[in-house]
Amino acid sequence: MIRTLWLLLFVVVIYSCKESSKQEQSTTTKPIAEVFAEFYEFKKSINPIEATKAGFSEYNDTIANYISNDYILHLKDRYTYFLEELGQYNAANVSAADYMSMRVMQWDCTVKLEGVMNPIVTVASPIYDLPNFELMPLFQIQSLHLYVAQLAGGTSVQPFKSIEDYNNWLGRLEDYLVFLDTSIEKMKIGMDQGVVPPKVLTLKMLPQIQSFIDVPLEENLFYQPIMNFPDGLSDVDMDILQSNYEDFIQEKLTPKYVELNQFLTEIYLPACRNTDGLLDLPNGKETYQYLIKLHTTTNMNADEIHELGLSEVARISKEMEAVKNEIGFKGDLKSFFNSLRNKKELMPFSKPEQVIESFNAINDRIALRIDSLFALTPKAGFNVRRTEAFREASASAEYVPGSKDGSRAGIFYVPIPDVKSYNMVHDEALFLHEAIPGHHFQLSLQQENNNLPEFLHPESMGVFVEGWALYAESLGKELGIYIDLYQYFGMLSMEMHRAIRLVVDTGIHAKGWSREKAIQYSLDNEAESEESIIAEIERYMATPGQALSYKIGQLKIRELRTKAEEALGDKFNIREFHSQILDSGSLPLVLLEEKITNWIVAKNKL
Known part of the structure; x- marks a missing residue:
């Protein structure tokens, strides 16, 4: 059962900031900007593909094995650490903008820590950063095998402009093979525990895997960067890269897809369930909440x-x-x-x-x-x-x-x-x-x-x-x-x-x-x-x-617009309202509502 401990922690962390006395920031407390920067480095390291998407190159050769036990324990440790760090700050010793950002960070760490701390079982997705839902790691949509394939063609966020870029992608694919191995291990555990996806979804995934097996090399999506070299590479460099990519696809990647396809078809599919929702899984109701x-x-x-x-x-x-x-x-x-x-x-x-x-x-x-x-x-x-x-x-x-x-x-x-x-x-x-x-x-x-x-x-x-x-x-x-x-x-x-x-x-x-x-x-x-x-x-x-x-998000934004229009009357300006919505990053709805309410009050005082 999901306990309320971490929700309570969230409430305590947030409101202790408001209720704390107006003390001067301790000289031993680092600037809040350093905590933010440290948190962002952590976020990039646990989701390196998102770092690539954001334009950072230092993780271009890495994929996080987000379903591994070590990864999950690392998240538990770091989310706990960052909540402890944030407990040293309050509204009196940071700017209003930093206080809002701090509270977003607190919400993120708290809710993610709750997911890590509780052994609830549901789907895994690197997009949502919920690594303890690891026993069903592959699906027909929003799954890492699809995201990697999207990057592979050379027209998405993975760069293919230099020799280093091409080698980085091979390094990233080496990590991907480890992820696929771990996926098979976790799915076997899921089978033992009755934690398996609906059979109809696994059936939809099989053609996706097979599409990387029964295809000529020149048509293989993972070979397309070799078919579209950028300007500036020498013939020798292109020959070496071509040989490396051919070897990797034929000797490592394709055999791994063959192994995965055989496992999914012969072992996993027969074990998948004929029901459709989370209610049919252990702790399904709590997981969904x-x-x-x-x-x-x-x-x-x-x-x-x-x-x-x-x-x-x-x-x-x-x-x-x-x-x-x-x-x-x-x-x-x-x-x-x-x-x-x-x-x-x-x-x-x-x-x-x-x-x-x-x-x-x-x-x-x-x-x-x-x-x-x-x-x-x-x-x-x-x-x-x-x-x-x-x-x-x-x-x-x-x-x-x-x-x-x-x-x-x-x-x-x-x-x-x-x-x-x-x-x-x-x-x-x-x-x-x-x-x-x-x-x-x-x-x-x-x-x-x-x-x-x-x-x-x-x-x-x-x-x-x-x-x-x-x-x-x-x-x-x-x-x-x-x-x-x-x-x-x-x-x-x-x-x-x-x-x-x-x-x-x-x-x-x-x-x-x-x-x-x-x-x-x-x-x-x-x-x-x-x-x-x-x-x-x-x-x-x-x-x-x-x-x-x-x-849920749309209704809240529309509700806040109506609230502002009614409260401000002739003072309401739609351009200002939209700026208020968009100039603080993406916020939890409780913080967005608080921000717009404060803006309305301030506008009415003018």
Whole structure:
């Protein structure tokens, strides 16, 4: 059972800072900036791929074996250490900005330490930095084997510009082989303890592994950097690198994938379960409650979130009904969903390049109005790019931030597995979410903000990051788009999609819903294709709680905007409000609400 000890620790740490006497900082206490810097070095070391993504090169040859026992014990030690360090500071001996950053760090350390301290069992993901969920290390989505493959092609965040870069990648892959070995060991332990994923998810993973086995060397994704050497390498250097990559792929990597594939197919798959949610695993209920806290930064429970989701689905359905009637469709809403899935006018593309061009045109239109809502805009650029072929069949659209120094632009990835069936009904809302003013704005501004300690520059609190992006979708009319009723309906559909997540995620993991029941609920309430819905439901099965963050965060930001508009009246300025939201990095919702409340009070005093 998850105990309240570490939650209590969090409360004590935070509020002891407020209640402590106004003492001068001890001369033996190091500047808080040094603690922040030390914490960031720790964060980079435990997730070196994220360090690479942020533009730091010192970890380019490393992958953390985040499911190993040594790694987990290291986290326990370091999170405890940093909480002890932060206990020496309070609101009186640091600046207001540093105090806010300190509290974000305290929240992060406390909730992660709670995960490490309690032997709860659920999925593992390097993205969420939860290493003690190690017995199911591989899934069909958001799994390290997919992330490594994305880096391997040479067009993502892993650099391939020099001999050192090429050698760094081989070093990183050596660590990856160790991770795969550990994964097999942990999955065997999981089998003994009854901690295994749903069989349907393992089945979806098998083709991903097989795609790296039955492929000619020249077509192997891991060989593509050799097919695309940068300028400036000598013939001798290229020959050596080519030989090294061929040897590694043929003698180490491919045999490891063969071994993994055989294990998954012959041993693991038969042991996987036929149930779908966390309730069917040891400590499943407690695990899910922890994940709710982690991903929403609230103390809401599954029942509360489920009811909120049902309420939001009902509200959005009414607005959808009104738009459907304005369009002139005579059938019911479900019939309208079906008509949108097959409407030829919404599938006008014959080449993938046309989809990319369409998104660039949306960008041009938004650029005309963006200054009316935002005083803060990022310096970094971004590109719209098609998702790589090896993963686009099961991928969602996504944004990958550019490097901190601006040398690599952000990338908005769009999956186009079948261009002739690509439906553009969501494209305007999707652009607002992933690019401008969604993820590209928020994440770029965050890492460009020199007033923040560096540990707050990378992507962090999902409830803030995704909540902002979903809020950004609602700004379309203010930005001069959603003129087409179908595109506005597409925005409602995307909001509905996130409201449905509150229902089905809690349904699967807290109320015993089957995969099929969740799929049917989605089909009944949104316009997504059945294929897309199945992929989404299976994503929620693999990553419990993560999908809750979008709507919970969006509702809080919208609530705070309404609160500010009502409290400030004529003093309210939307550009200032958005700056307040975006200029402190990604915050837990309790801290975001406190910040906006204080801003309202200060504005009213002027």
